[in-house]
Amino acid sequence: MSFSSENTATHHLHTLLSRVKASGKSNYVEGWATVLGAEWGSVEFVKRHGEVVNLMVATIEQLDSLPERPRERSLRYVNSWWHSIVQPHLNWTDSGRPAEGIIQQDMLDHLESAADIIAGSLVGSTAAPRGVDLQGIVEQCREWLDLLQGMEESEISGPVRDGLISQLEHLIWLVQNADLFGGARVSAEASRIIGSLAQASATMENATPETVSRWKKRWVAFIAVCVAFNGGASVVQESITSGTAIVKEITGVVSDIQGNN
Structure with a gap:
């Protein structure tokens, strides 16, 4: 059907x-x-x-x-x-x-x-998400904003940090205007941010262990809520599993960079 x-x-x-x-x-x-x-x-x-x-x-x-x-x-x-x-x-x-x-x-x-x-x-992709509850995405955006705004210049480049903050604030704006532009725009922008965060993670040469730990946790949560929104609440567990694998790969890059300094 x-x-x-x-x-x-x-x-x-x-x-x-x-x-x-x-x-x-x-x-x-x-x-x-x-x-x-x-x-x-x-x-x-x-x-x-x-x-x-x-x-x-x-x-x-x-x-x-x-x-x-x-x-x-x-x-x-x-x-x-x-x-x-x-x-x-x-x-x-x-x-x-x-x-x-x-x-x-x-x-x-x-x-x-x-x-x-x-x-x-x-259906079930960023083009036609099944989810209707956008509050989880907003909450994750605010968690990321809190993390990024608390990072030192030595941990992440200022322009990189400010660019991520701008993207996250725009995603919140899209959620606030979802009645006009819809969930698919929210989903697409969230996917773009996931890519931006992936690139940013590879530049965190001097991030503290505490920051890296928070980054990992936020990754799992953000990927889970975005994939769950696309496919529906029934795939939350699968989202978390998939998110964990991606986090391991990307944070591995961060660890390698830190190990070389």
Whole structure:
């Protein structure tokens, strides 16, 4: 039996564009500002609309992973979806072109169909996570922020530390705005952070044993909660086992570096 998820980037892109179309606003600026809950011209508006573009990017990447027939059928509509997001040929403030008339219903229907195909094909992955409880991810982010903010410059490079902190704070922001951008964006960003933490661990040449121990524990917990969110609570134990193996490999690199100094 197939499992369909409403948590994909493509589903949320469809929802946002549908809301803009149904906003009743006289121009595109007002439609987007209302749907995104941010003032036009503000940094927050740019940040939120940028996340809409990220949903489009994720959609293309996930379509590329599908079998040939559904992939080619869906990719024919990518240009129309992109135009609906950015409207490169129109003045967004033109009150003679209401949002309702710019976004076409058939385009939305094709987008939703693509979302359903992605959900059915990639369920249980970062593209279509099964989880709904994001609080565990927020808690782990805060644990990491506490760890990183307490590390000395001698333990981890300042720019590396600050970059990780920025990524973690953005992940918390995505969770806070999951109603707009969805769980798939949270899952994808969490995976990116896992990679960043892996790289950072190899630079911790002078980390204290206490810091290395805390780093290991946070690794197990963060990987477990992220994988559990993707696949559902039933795989928590498997997540912890997988996380432990990864931690051993990466912290082994840290130990080797420390041993050479």
